[in-house]
Amino acid sequence: MSxxxxxxxxxxxxxxxxxxxxxLVKLLQKRSSITxxxxxxxxxxxxxxxxxxREKALIEARRSEAEAAGVSGDLIEDILRRMMRDSYHSxxxxxxxINPQINKVVVVGGAGALGKVFVNLFSQSAYSVSxxxxxxxxxxxxxxxxxxxxxxxxxxxITCDIIAALPLLKPDCILADVTSIKNAPLQAxxxxxxxxxxxxxxxxxPDAPGMIKQVVVVCQGRGEAQYKWLLEQMxxxxxxxxxxxxxxxxxxxxxxxxxxxFSTFVYGRHLQQENPQLQELIAFSSPIYxxxxxxxxxxxxxxxxxxxxxxxxxxxxxxxxxxxxSRFAQAIELLEKGDKSAFMEQxxxxxxxxxxxxxxCLNDSKKMLLKADDSHLLRQLD
Amino acid sequence: MSxxxxxxxxxxxxxxxxxxxxxLVKLLQKRSSITxxxxxxxxxxxxxxxxxxREKALIEARRSEAEAAGVSGDLIEDILRRMMRDSYHSxxxxxxxINPQINKVVVVGGAGALGKVFVNLFSQSAYSVSxxxxxxxxxxxxxxxxxxxxxxxxxxxITCDIIAALPLLKPDCILADVTSIKNAPLQAxxxxxxxxxxxxxxxxxPDAPGMIKQVVVVCQGRGEAQYKWLLEQMxxxxxxxxxxxxxxxxxxxxxxxxxxxFSTFVYGRHLQQENPQLQELIAFSSPIYxxxxxxxxxxxxxxxxxxxxxxxxxxxxxxxxxxxxSRFAQAIELLEKGDKSAFMEQxxxxxxxxxxxxxxCLNDSKKMLLKADDSHLLRQLD
Numbered sequence: 001m002s003x004x005x006x007x008x009x010x011x012x013x014x015x016x017x018x019x020x021x022x023x024l025v026k027l028l029q030k031r032s033s034i035t036x037x038x039x040x041x042x043x044x045x046x047x048x049x050x051x052x053x054r055e056k057a058l059i060e061a062r063r064s065e066a067e068a069a070g071v072s073g074d075l076i077e078d079i080l081r082r083m084m085r086d087s088y089h090s091x092x093x094x095x096x097x098i099n100p101q102i103n104k105v106v107v108v109g110g111a112g113a114l115g116k117v118f119v120n121l122f123s124q125s126a127y128s129v130s131x132x133x134x135x136x137x138x139x140x141x142x143x144x145x146x147x148x149x150x151x152x153x154x155x156x157x158i159t160c161d162i163i164a165a166l167p168l169l170k171p172d173c174i175l176a177d178v179t180s181i182k183n184a185p186l187q188a189x190x191x192x193x194x195x196x197x198x199x200x201x202x203x204x205x206p207d208a209p210g211m212i213k214q215v216v217v218v219c220q221g222r223g224e225a226q227y228k229w230l231l232e233q234m235x236x237x238x239x240x241x242x243x244x245x246x247x248x249x250x251x252x253x254x255x256x257x258x259x260x261x262f263s264t265f266v267y268g269r270h271l272q273q274e275n276p277q278l279q280e281l282i283a284f285s286s287p288i289y290x291x292x293x294x295x296x297x298x299x300x301x302x303x304x305x306x307x308x309x310x311x312x313x314x315x316x317x318x319x320x321x322x323x324x325x326s327r328f329a330q331a332i333e334l335l336e337k338g339d340k341s342a343f344m345e346q347x348x349x350x351x352x353x354x355x356x357x358x359x360x361c362l363n364d365s366k367k368m369l370l371k372a373d374d375s376h377l378l379r380q381l382d
Numbered sequence: 383m384s385x386x387x388x389x390x391x392x393x394x395x396x397x398x399x400x401x402x403x404x405x406l407v408k409l410l411q412k413r414s415s416i417t418x419x420x421x422x423x424x425x426x427x428x429x430x431x432x433x434x435x436r437e438k439a440l441i442e443a444r445r446s447e448a449e450a451a452g453v454s455g456d457l458i459e460d461i462l463r464r465m466m467r468d469s470y471h472s473x474x475x476x477x478x479x480i481n482p483q484i485n486k487v488v489v490v491g492g493a494g495a496l497g498k499v500f501v502n503l504f505s506q507s508a509y510s511v512s513x514x515x516x517x518x519x520x521x522x523x524x525x526x527x528x529x530x531x532x533x534x535x536x537x538x539x540i541t542c543d544i545i546a547a548l549p550l551l552k553p554d555c556i557l558a559d560v561t562s563i564k565n566a567p568l569q570a571x572x573x574x575x576x577x578x579x580x581x582x583x584x585x586x587x588p589d590a591p592g593m594i595k596q597v598v599v600v601c602q603g604r605g606e607a608q609y610k611w612l613l614e615q616m617x618x619x620x621x622x623x624x625x626x627x628x629x630x631x632x633x634x635x636x637x638x639x640x641x642x643x644f645s646t647f648v649y650g651r652h653l654q655q656e657n658p659q660l661q662e663l664i665a666f667s668s669p670i671y672x673x674x675x676x677x678x679x680x681x682x683x684x685x686x687x688x689x690x691x692x693x694x695x696x697x698x699x700x701x702x703x704x705x706x707x708s709r710f711a712q713a714i715e716l717l718e719k720g721d722k723s724a725f726m727e728q729x730x731x732x733x734x735x736x737x738x739x740x741x742x743c744l745n746d747s748k749k750m751l752l753k754a755d756d757s758h759l760l761r762q763l764d
Binding site: 006009010013014016017018020021022023024025026027028029030031032034035037038041042045054058061062065066069070071072075076077078079080081082083084085086090203204205207208213215217242244248249251252253255256257259260262263265266267268269270271272273274275276277278280281282283284285286287288289291292293294295296297298299300301302304305307308311312317318320321322323324325327328329331332335336338340343344346347348349350351352353354355357358359360361362364365366367368370371372373374375376377378 | 388404407414583587630645689690731744749759
């Protein structure tokens with residue numbers, strides 16, 4: 001084949017790809033107009049946008065169809081899930097309002113990142129919602145005196161002070177907070193307010209587009225019957241609720257938040273002081289190491305106050321970190337002695353402790369890296 | 383609207399979604415048959431499958447088209463990239479052969495995970511490739527005496543011994559290894575063989591489907607002109623090459639592999655000894671913490687030997703880990719003293735060291751989590 005006829009053939013095939021991809025754009029447009037109609041219909045009938053059974057059935061049906069046509073089942077599933085993410089978040093311009101008798105919702109700290117998520121969701125459900133920020137704090141009593149629901153969404157280090165300084169609320173007003181520690185704020189709320197109280201910890205960052213498929217931890221305070229509608233409203237927004245008590249929650253947080261942030265902080269500090277060529281480290285990293293490095297790097301693009309507050313406010317921190325530190329030193333001893341077999345024995349013990357979860361983590365992380373790779377995430381700095 | 387008319391409306395809209403999704407399956411089938419033709423055409427002309435400029439232009443064109451049609455540009459881009467991943471890996475049943483004069487390639491350890499990747503790629507390029515495994519080691523000289531290229535792909539802890547025990551190779555045979563340390567194997571290869579020698583470190587795990595878009599580190603040994611075709615062949619398979627020297631490479635690896643594996647090992651061991659309820663930790667974790675936990679858990683689904691070898695074989699390990707350990711202890715002191723401002727100052731210094739990379743990590747990890755969420759990755763154990 002001559003080179004020019006090769007070029008012609010390649011160009012012709014590429015034009016066919018372009019045509020197919022343009023058809024895809026049209027198909028996405030059509031699908032989106034249908035899901036918007038579904039969203040409207042559902043919001044009129046107070047039905048949740050996310051219906052796990054429907055999602056599962058839809059995916060199963062298209063997987064079989066794809067495989068029968070020689071198309072990868074994983075490919076169609078990944079594309080469908082990506083389209084669904086888009087439709088979940090464009091479908092719900094409106095959500096149904098579970099409790100139309102609520103006349104006034106106030107989000108204290110509602111201009112902050114997490115506060116905004118709540119403000120938007122309440123607005124989308126046609127609640128009358130307002131924001132109280134520090135500039136207006138001197139008029140707090142005017143904003144709060146007739147509120148039916150007050151949500152505290154201020155930084156963790158001032159949460160308890162803000163709660164203690166609340167003006168008198170209506171006896172049937174619901175008082176809730178959304179801080180990542182639960183015991184102290186819950187106690188503070190129960191003390192300052194005699195009506196219904198509930199502690200919430202939304203298990204997602206402010207980047208999460210809404211509450212669909214997200215977990216919200218619920219710690220009962222008082223008057224559950226009165227705030228039941230609020231839990232139902234969050235479920236309608238797509239949240240899964242996880243009920244527990246505040247002590248259990250905070251104890252787990254020491255392992256999750258404090259340990260990880262502190263270790264990551266030290267690791268970043270260590271790199272800075274060792275001062276290797278960052279550019280070279282990245283170049284020499286396989287995708288999984290780039291992911292590990294990214295998990296360190298991401299900390300340092302965020303506000304130090306937030307992390308300082310989380311680490312310094314948890315009572316269990318110091319003792320827990322000291323135990324970690326002495327285990328680290330013990331492991332170095334193994335290495336110095338060249339005791340590979342003890343290392344492997346301890347490795348196996350930890351593997352046993354993780355059980356099936358370890359394999360699940362391995363599988364999930366592999367799939368994540370493939371997805372990251374599709375989108376050129378975790379690549380080198382250009 | 384009556385409830386039954388609502389059900390009818392919802393069913394009708396859902397049928398429309400199903401129809402649109404079936405159209406999508408057909409579109410994927412059509413696209414795949416076109417990309418297969420492109421793959422064949424390219425392999426006949428020894429052209430690379432992955433052409434960054436074409437990919438970029440294609441995505442830009444469809445993004446504009448989508449946005450003009452009210453469809454999210456990110457949505458179409460994500461779907462196109464996912465389709466391209468699929469087509470890269472189904473397109474290349476065959477790759478062109480850069481050097482048809484090579485009569486025999488032998489991969490020592492070619493039955494192992496990484497070895498297999500090379501065996502497959504050489505086969506797909508029509509090289510005659512064979513595998514030498516430990517069962518056949520006693521006949522090594524028969525397998526290797528007429529080889530034109532020998533690739534050592536055995537576990538890291540036996541790499542140098544295997545190299546030292548190699549039988550005499552043809553003077554023009556190329557000897558290469560693919561171990562994750564480079565200095566010792568390269569020295570061993572230069573000693574045992576007087577012909578062309580090159581050290582390679584493929585920066586991807588054995589799960590990577592082929593070499594497309596992956597980085598391979600190249601450490602020159604001797605006779606570059608003679609192994610140049612091998613580098614070109616890897617580029618045709620889609621690899622990006624990164625040239626460096628073995629010492630620089632190994633030094634960086636101490637930071638990347640040893641530090642991360644060792645810390646992760648200690649963290650897993652720490653959790654095992656603290657023995658919190660794993661199920662509860664997972665339930666209480668937001669997506670980003672689940673990702674952090676998954677990066678720990680995944681280690682323990684893998685072979686302890688591999689990690690023991692990596693950690694125990696790097697000479698820089700002990701001193702580096704001791705410096706980390708003492709920095710960890712210093713940070714605990716800050717916490718005990720309640721010195722939040724020193725913590726924040728050090729945080730800011732590390733942030734400065736990471737520079738723009740921190741923000742990039744934050745952005746990438748956010749996007750990754752959205753993708754993980756689409757596919758229900760990193761969710762709780764059911």
